[in-house]
Amino acid sequence: MNYMDLHRIFDLQYQASRAQVDVPVLVRRERLLRLQKMLDENGEQLCTAVQQDFGVRSERWTEMLDLMLVRNMLKHTLKHLGKWAKRQRVRTPLMLQPGKAWVERQPLGVVGVISPWNYPIQLSLAPVITALAAGNRVMLKPSELTPHTSAKLAQLVAQFFAPEEFCVIEGDVGVATQFSGLQFDHLLFTGSTAVGRRVAQAAAVHLTPTTLELGGKSPCIIAQDCDIEAVALKVAYGKLVNAGQTCIAPDYVLLPRGQELVFAEAFKAAVQRLYPRISGNPDYTAIISKRHLARLKQMLRQAQSLGAQVHWMHEAAAPAADGDSTAWGDAVERQLAPALVFGTTGEMQLMQEEIFGPILPVISYERIEDVINAINASPRPLALYWFGNDEAERDAVLTRTVSGGVCVNDTLLHVAHDNLPFGGVGDSGWGAYHSEQGFLRFVHQKAVFVQSRWAATSLLYPPFGEKFDRM
Numbered sequence: 001m002n003y004m005d006l007h008r009i010f011d012l013q014y015q016a017s018r019a020q021v022d023v024p025v026l027v028r029r030e031r032l033l034r035l036q037k038m039l040d041e042n043g044e045q046l047c048t049a050v051q052q053d054f055g056v057r058s059e060r061w062t063e064m065l066d067l068m069l070v071r072n073m074l075k076h077t078l079k080h081l082g083k084w085a086k087r088q089r090v091r092t093p094l095m096l097q098p099g100k101a102w103v104e105r106q107p108l109g110v111v112g113v114i115s116p117w118n119y120p121i122q123l124s125l126a127p128v129i130t131a132l133a134a135g136n137r138v139m140l141k142p143s144e145l146t147p148h149t150s151a152k153l154a155q156l157v158a159q160f161f162a163p164e165e166f167c168v169i170e171g172d173v174g175v176a177t178q179f180s181g182l183q184f185d186h187l188l189f190t191g192s193t194a195v196g197r198r199v200a201q202a203a204a205v206h207l208t209p210t211t212l213e214l215g216g217k218s219p220c221i222i223a224q225d226c227d228i229e230a231v232a233l234k235v236a237y238g239k240l241v242n243a244g245q246t247c248i249a250p251d252y253v254l255l256p257r258g259q260e261l262v263f264a265e266a267f268k269a270a271v272q273r274l275y276p277r278i279s280g281n282p283d284y285t286a287i288i289s290k291r292h293l294a295r296l297k298q299m300l301r302q303a304q305s306l307g308a309q310v311h312w313m314h315e316a317a318a319p320a321a322d323g324d325s326t327a328w329g330d331a332v333e334r335q336l337a338p339a340l341v342f343g344t345t346g347e348m349q350l351m352q353e354e355i356f357g358p359i360l361p362v363i364s365y366e367r368i369e370d371v372i373n374a375i376n377a378s379p380r381p382l383a384l385y386w387f388g389n390d391e392a393e394r395d396a397v398l399t400r401t402v403s404g405g406v407c408v409n410d411t412l413l414h415v416a417h418d419n420l421p422f423g424g425v426g427d428s429g430w431g432a433y434h435s436e437q438g439f440l441r442f443v444h445q446k447a448v449f450v451q452s453r454w455a456a457t458s459l460l461y462p463p464f465g466e467k468f469d470r471m
């Protein structure tokens with residue numbers, strides 16, 4: 001895709017969006033049904049493409065965490081679209097009666113979507129579903145780090161959609177940079193906070209409104225009264241899905257002082273139950289690239305050199321046990337074993353950056369008050385997890401901290417709830433999608449007041465003198 005193609009497709013979509021401002025619900029529904037058909041007929045091919053990009057990533061994970069989420073969102077959107085798209089009547093104050101008023105939910109025009117590599121289907125198509133449902137044209141730029149998935153998406157979308165409806169733009173960071181400079185009516189970006197800042201700056205040139213779905217360090221608080229074994233299993237599950245390469249993965253654990261040993265043993269047992277071996281295990285996703293692996297190893301080395309203790313959850317990487325793994329080549333070397341890290345400090349890279357891998361620092365605390373203060377002194381996280389039974393403590397944490405979302409007594413699941421918006425706050429982003437609130441992100445809510453034939457407001461016209469004297 002060269003610069004000219006990018007602009008040609010944008011112009012095509014822009015002209016189409018201006019020529020047909022009102023996109024009937026029937027047309028939007030038909031587009032969503034086409035997307036559904038595309039996934040139904042090609043799910044397997046998409047799973048294979050993701051597997052090729054990661055080297056090791058079970059098709060079951062992709063089916064569950066990419067395709068199922070997107071399919072559920074499609075179903076939910078199709079079910080509620082009629083109601084979401086309708087004009088919304090509002091009550092009229094006495095002074096303006098008998099006039100009438102409503103809010104018109106209009107398509108914005110052309111929406112751009114930039115997506116990351118970690119859930120390359122879900123994070124590409126979920127925003128597209130909502131943008132199409134809202135009656136927009138969509139251009140999608142998926143990540144260059146998942147080239148097989150991006151190429152497969154581009155091929156399928158071109159087969160099922162006209163370029164002026166929905167189009168995939170493949171390419172490297174250079175293309176992504178040009179893409180973020182187009183004069184979109186809205187731009188949704190999912191990725192790192194650092195790149196999010198650049199995207200927001202590029203969009204500001206055209207006053208393009210943005211939704212930024214960014215990352216961050218999501219804390220996982222374990223209260224004093226927990227069943228540590230049960231909690232450790234849930235934390236291990238949430239942390240190790242996609243080998244920790246999940247924007248809402250618990251980034252670090254806050255544990256009552258004195259429970260370190262119990263937690264370490266319970267976490268190790270949980271990891272070994274979920275993943276009896278690491279190397280060659282098809283369920284355990286590889287780190288996306290050698291560069292990303294090197295970054296994680298470097299973080300561990302730095303933490304150790306500054307006095308942290310690293311506990312590997314598997315003694316030694318077991319040799320690959322089935323024939324399949326040989327076909328994965330060097331991807332098996334990118335299967336990084338999970339590790340707990342104790343004794344971390346704020347000067348360590350591990351506690352300064354989002355980890356985005358299977359490494360879990362554990363920080364001990366004395367009082368929940370200290371936990372709340374520490375979270376409030378850090379950049380606002382995308383997710384926050386709290387495990388416990390005391391509702392007063394739960395509510396103190398909920399009301400006195402700010403995060404994109406919260407999941408109580410489990411991990412990750414708030415993202416799968418159809419009626420909850422999903423988004424960050426502060427450094428973890430702005431704006432949210434998913435649910436009706438996400439739909440509102442991609443429409444213009446136009447205020448309409450319709451005056452009646454007889455209007456009391458005409459009594460307020462000048463000349464004022466005598467009329468107001470009599471009032």
Ligand code: NAD
Pocket residue numbers: 114115116117118119123141142143144172173176177180190191192193195196198199212213214215216246247248354356382424429
């Ligand atoms: P990234 O920021 O490196 O890249 C994301 C996308 O931005 C890619 O498609 C890339 O091509 C594009 N890009 C790169 N430079 C650009 C530029 N200058 N201008 C415009 N686009 C540019 O992120 P990543 O490594 O792909 O993903 C990991 C990050 O994404 C983590 O921080 C993670 O927490 C975050 N993330 C957030 C969510 C969420 O929903 N909030 C979901 C998944 C991942």
